[in-house]
Amino acid sequence: MSLPVPATHREVRLAALPDGELTPGHFEVVTAPVPTPGPGQVLVRNRLMSVAAVMRPLTLADPDALGLPQLLHKAGEVMRGAALGEVVRAPGTELAPGTLVRHRAGWREYAVLDAPEVSPVEPDVLPDPAAHLSQGFTAWLGVVRGAGVRRGDTVFVTGAAGGVGSLAGQFARLHGAERVIGSTGSRHKADLLTRELGYDAVVLRSAGSVEEQLRTAAPDGIDVLFDTVGGEQLRAALAVARRNARFALVGALAAQLSDDALAPTGISTLTLITRSVTLRGISAVDHQDAMPAYLSEFGRALREGALSYPYTRLTGLDQAPGALCELVEGRHLGAVLVEL
Template identity: 90%
Template sequence: MSGPPAEEPRVSLPATHREVRLTALPEGALTPGHFEVVTVPVPTPGPGQVLVRNQLMSVAAVMRPLTLADPDAFGLPQLLHRAGEVMRGPALGEVVHAPGTDLAPGTVVRHRAGWREYAVLGAGEVSPVDPEALPDPAAHLSQGFTAWLGVVRGAGVRRGDTVFVTGAAGGVGSLAGQFARLHGAARVIGSTGSRHKADRLTRELGYDAVVLRGAGPLDEQLRAAAPDGIDALFDTVGGEQLRAALALARRNARFALVGALAAQLSDDALAPTAISTLALIARSVTLRGISAADHQDAMPDYLREFGRALREGAITYPYTRLTGIDRAPGALCELVEGRHLGAVLVEL
């Protein structure tokens, strides 16, 4: 006669943990004063839930809290934070306890409840990480999937293309240019805000040329970098950079829109960008907004390509690694100010 099911071994847990809360929505510049690090009890999972000890979390400029007149109409709830709430973002962690699920303690999972040392999530909200898929576990927190989707499915980059990547020094752009080259682009041009980062983009990440915000009209700089025009755009910024790209678009150019930082980092996150629809029609330009949420079927292909490229040295994953959850608010403010190249990860 069989006995009762074996119980999971009890794990010694601290009574409390730390989490980062948004204290107020920014009006103007984001500062560490908009956040607070608070100590609260470690949560307890119920049936079908998972308690995760977070080990590494990602910080990205797109996480800047947005002030919106009608947040419910925005349509991207994962980007919205309200005053008093815990911040959210991608994280890697280890399963501590998962009653009533198939997840064993010790399983490493990826989820979106970062900005806290421990998190309770539904079993369907965590994804086990294959330790063999990528050579560096931190790469599971890269924004490489967005970069790959924009290059492959959004812009359809192909051999011989001239590609313009806006926000090229960010966590997405720093990988998008490399994926464009991997998919046959003959010339890759980026945009960034500092000469130091521009030099690193050409020296370390394979960019052929870089246009600088604040160093003269962007359309003139882009024309000098791409005198024959551009075939594809990977856009994380929008605004005047999107307009400059359209002015240089060749016939049948493909534009992948994956971000709108020009608006998100301003006082009006829904600010429109004025573009010529006649120019789109006359040159048969395709604009495609692309979200990773709609393309999860591509994840296996992306992981195979990204993992292989990392192992072979065909792609590098640039990131800064900080230690301690208290560093996260300052890191986000620095990213919004453009003070980092690539991704920023916080070790918890």
């Protein structure tokens, strides 16, 4: 039996693309009719959604050059992002009302999606349903498939206090890393990384040369870079890379949070060659086959207390625009979730 549905719901739309600093004024919370699902579609009542810095709307001269339309938003459109919700109606599908599903049409109270766009959530796989909205899969992929972290490695994680980095360092430790170094923007978050998330040392972006700090933290060099940032931090990592170091690039926030999301980072190709450094860009889109292995490891580590999932939970859809602005400013550690 289908669940009752109101006539209207609320959704967050992008009012204008940012030209410089992102503010809550770039968004608007509007009331709109609840969409009606057609055959083969699913109407979902969203319960929890994720807000991540990577969702910052980008202004690009050539949007097609990015090749990732899911990252791009146009003025007037509803924002998008990962969400958990309950199936309300699903005509012509095998999904029963009340089924908990994960999808990418957050930032709204109700969403209509084609059935293949929603993934039923097994309630017992992860001990906390909110963990299904973590960025742990990206963290796990970078550690396991991107860099192949192994016993004895010294690992440098950029953006270590973010939703990805806060889990990447922990996964690196689980896979045998001997020393884990992170980067972040504040002393408060640096202290939390070392005290609560198992980091051995932290590079502060606000404390001078990243390269000099990294050399002090890793006097014998690094074996692995898990990079969410790019820019100066990528160059610093290359400068202290040991022979046969492996670099996994999962994000480019230095560019994405600037005025030029496609800004290049100048690095020494000669250093790459002479030290046999491997650079690998890795995207979850290409590795969905790894999801069962990730969920098994993530769930086991959470239940055993070998890994923690740090997040902040806010209440109310109208909190989402401000939360995104705060994330861009670096004001949160871990993930940010909004309960609807």
